[in-house]
Amino acid sequence: MIILQKADVSPSEITPKEVFEDRRRFIKQAGLGLLATSALAHSNFLLAANATHQTTPVGHPSKLVPTLPNFTKTAYGKDEKLTSYEDITTYNNFYEFGTSKNEPAVNSKLFKPYPWMVSIEGEVKKNKVIGIDEILKLSPLEERIYRMRCVEGWSMVIPWLGFPLAQLIKWAEPNANAKYVEFTSLADSQQMPGVNLPILDWPYVEGLRMDEAMNPLTLMAVGLYGEKLPNQNGAPMRLVVPWKYGFKGAKSIVKIRFTEKMPITTWMKAGPREYGFYANVNPQVEHPRWTQSSEKRIGAGLFAGRIKTQMFNGYAEQVGQMYAGLDLRKNF
Amino acid sequence: MASIQLPRRVPSKKQMSWIKSAIFLLCLVPLVRLVWLGVNDGLGANPVEFVERSTGFWALVILLATLSLTPVRLLWGISWQLQLRRMVGLMMFFYASLHITTYLWLDYGFDWSDIVKDIIKHPYVLVGAAAYLLTVPLAVTSNQYMMQVLRQHWKQLHLSVYLIATLGIVHFWWLVKKDIREPLFYAVVLALLLGVRLYYKLRQMKVKVDKARKMKLSALI
Numbered sequence: 001m002i003i004l005q006k007a008d009v010s011p012s013e014i015t016p017k018e019v020f021e022d023r024r025r026f027i028k029q030a031g032l033g034l035l036a037t038s039a040l041a042h043s044n045f046l047l048a049a050n051a052t053h054q055t056t057p058v059g060h061p062s063k064l065v066p067t068l069p070n071f072t073k074t075a076y077g078k079d080e081k082l083t084s085y086e087d088i089t090t091y092n093n094f095y096e097f098g099t100s101k102n103e104p105a106v107n108s109k110l111f112k113p114y115p116w117m118v119s120i121e122g123e124v125k126k127n128k129v130i131g132i133d134e135i136l137k138l139s140p141l142e143e144r145i146y147r148m149r150c151v152e153g154w155s156m157v158i159p160w161l162g163f164p165l166a167q168l169i170k171w172a173e174p175n176a177n178a179k180y181v182e183f184t185s186l187a188d189s190q191q192m193p194g195v196n197l198p199i200l201d202w203p204y205v206e207g208l209r210m211d212e213a214m215n216p217l218t219l220m221a222v223g224l225y226g227e228k229l230p231n232q233n234g235a236p237m238r239l240v241v242p243w244k245y246g247f248k249g250a251k252s253i254v255k256i257r258f259t260e261k262m263p264i265t266t267w268m269k270a271g272p273r274e275y276g277f278y279a280n281v282n283p284q285v286e287h288p289r290w291t292q293s294s295e296k297r298i299g300a301g302l303f304a305g306r307i308k309t310q311m312f313n314g315y316a317e318q319v320g321q322m323y324a325g326l327d328l329r330k331n332f
Numbered sequence: 333m334a335s336i337q338l339p340r341r342v343p344s345k346k347q348m349s350w351i352k353s354a355i356f357l358l359c360l361v362p363l364v365r366l367v368w369l370g371v372n373d374g375l376g377a378n379p380v381e382f383v384e385r386s387t388g389f390w391a392l393v394i395l396l397a398t399l400s401l402t403p404v405r406l407l408w409g410i411s412w413q414l415q416l417r418r419m420v421g422l423m424m425f426f427y428a429s430l431h432i433t434t435y436l437w438l439d440y441g442f443d444w445s446d447i448v449k450d451i452i453k454h455p456y457v458l459v460g461a462a463a464y465l466l467t468v469p470l471a472v473t474s475n476q477y478m479m480q481v482l483r484q485h486w487k488q489l490h491l492s493v494y495l496i497a498t499l500g501i502v503h504f505w506w507l508v509k510k511d512i513r514e515p516l517f518y519a520v521v522l523a524l525l526l527g528v529r530l531y532y533k534l535r536q537m538k539v540k541v542d543k544a545r546k547m548k549l550s551a552l553i
Contacts, residue, residue: 291446
């Protein structure tokens with residue numbers, strides 16, 4: 001059961017900081033541009049100095065970054081102890097921005113998630129490109145607190161802001177051939193330094209079976225902690241599938257494709273022995289590298305020890321029936 | 333390679349004790365840093381992983397440092413640094429022990445059934461555990477007394493340091509998910525250090541063979 005409550009704070013009250021940041025970026029770019037020109041004509045330098053002090057930049061920055069609509073709080077995970085914003089935004093696996101946990105936060109600083117277009121393709125009626133601002137109008141936003149279990153044996157508790165993926169799928173109207181949904185992340189070597197390294201077969205591709213994608217738990221996240229999604233967490237829009245290992249949650253999604261055949265995901269290609277299509281959190285199915293029967297909770301400290309990993313990350317009640325009759329050892 | 337001229341002056345006894353103290357303190361810097369970060373909440377989101385990585389990293393780096401002392405002698409004919417080998421080697425053992433302790437205690441809380449499972453089921457853990465077990469006899473026999481007891485066997489026993497270094501790098505290599513650049517770098521360093529030894533060993537053998545051939549020839553004449 002979901003208890004819907006009105007949020008105490010609406011995101012529109014939080015946005016000024018972001019508007020401010022965006023304005024700063026705008027001014028900086030304007031300033032840099034003028035500085036570049038000043039290299040050609042030295043006298044322009046004074047103009048550039050003036051530009052950085054302008055308080056009303058050309059083009060309103062709030063139009064470049066859409067503000068998130070109001071959201072409702074839900075009962076999902078209301079008793080969980082949240083992982084800190086700091087830990088959620090500095091300990092990331094986002095190889096497009098580097099393979100160390102601390103690199104995405106640093107290397108994604110200049111990443112521009114707006115404007116953003118998503119291409120809807122394949123076995124679907126609305127075969128078209130849609131902007132993030134339009135996507136945000138498809139469904140009301142909810143805050144949901146989900147556990148996130150990484151295949152590497154650590155976990156977090158994250159207050160996501162998003163909407164059920166099912167809403168987007170219903171809007172897109174897939175046809176009867178659509179059995180799977182494939183998600184593709186942006187692979188822009190200009191903005192994402194990690195893409196220049198042949199570590200994974202870029203772009204990053206993930207996939208879900210149609211019933212998994214339609215499951216009410218499956219979330220398209222556009223924010224966390226009541227704010228727009230930080231770049232290092234997959235801005236502007238990423239997938240959250242709480243009963244699966246974290247890598248299933250494709251970040252910075254640019255393409256959603258409906259297919260008849262099971263998509264071959266990036267990690268399936270990178271290590272078929274280690275990563276399967278399903279990647280359901282399962283303490284009984286061993287991984288060749290990491291213990292899956294227990295996990296370390298991020299933020300618990302040096303002496304906290306490990307906690308037992310739950311079947312389907314504790315969401316068995318909501319998702320277990322989808323896998324009845326499926327050999328989870330083979331379909332890991 | 334041997335054309336680079338390094339100062340050949342051998343440090344005096346007093347200087348040597350200064351050098352030893354300085355290197356001893358230098359080797360403690362990573363530990364002091366970890367303690368300082370731990371006290372000041374600076375170990376990041378996953379502190380256990382941070383300590384595991386850090387102690388493992390320094391064990392490997394210090395091990396490669398010990399293995400570089402002999403190539404320095406071979407390449408440049410300087411040998412006083414060999415007196416540092418025992419201390420630096422024991423420092424490696426110290427960091428490897430901290431690494432294992434972090435794993436057994438902070439990571440697994442001495443839950444032996446989970447630990448045994450982890451070691452058996454995960455090749456990188458198994459290789460790491462094997463590497464550590466092999467360092468124990470080296471540390472135990474690192475004193476004068478054991479050298480005298482073991483005599484020529486001592487050298488044979490301590491040859492296992494090459495195996496330990498190889499296992500250490502394999503442990504690191506198998507741990508990383510996809511980006512193997514860092515373990516690859518250490519593998520190259522180890523290969524170079526072993527390569528220098530091998531080159532001189534082969535040359536030595538060739539000299540012996542040539543000598544024997546010459547003797548044979550002169551006997552014929």
